Amino acid sequence: MPMELRRPARTFTIRQLCLEFKCTPRALRFYEDKGLLSPARDGMNRVYSYKDRGRLQLILNGKRVGLALAEIGEILDLYDLNDGGAAQNIKSLTKFRERIVALEAQRQDIDKAIDELRAGCDALEAQLSRTRPDLLPRAADYDQVLRERLGDLEHAK
Helix, strand or coil: CCCCCCCCCCCECHHHHHHHHCCCHHHHHHHHHCCCCCCEEECCEEEECHHHHHHHHHHHHHHHCCCCHHHHHHHHHCCCCCCCCHHHHHHHHHHHHHHHHHHHHHHHHHHHHHHHHHHHHHHHHHHHHHHCHHHHHHHHHHHHHHHHHHHHHHHHC
């Protein structure tokens, strides 16, 4: 006897989804206002389905990689076309490839900026070594303190 593969009829509250996905109720209401989520209502309470939960996961993943909400909406709108997900997959693939190109360009810009800043630091250190060498050790100490603080910020994220 074939087993039917269906999602359980479980529902989620706004609080449960916020805790699971580490987002705010305001964010969920915002996505609802934008038409990206459509929870059912039980009186004044929002009731989210497995489909809503999946859509939220896709929204947050799309945002994380830099897709605009309009782009995410375009992808989500193709979910119910009954084509086995083909249209949604084609749209996603196109958007993902566009995003990769944009991120690679940003990475090149960032690498160029870092190189320019390093060259600037080298020039400033050379100038200081000629005019005020007594200040150079403090510059190195400052650089170390700054790196430690930035490292602390990275670990806090």
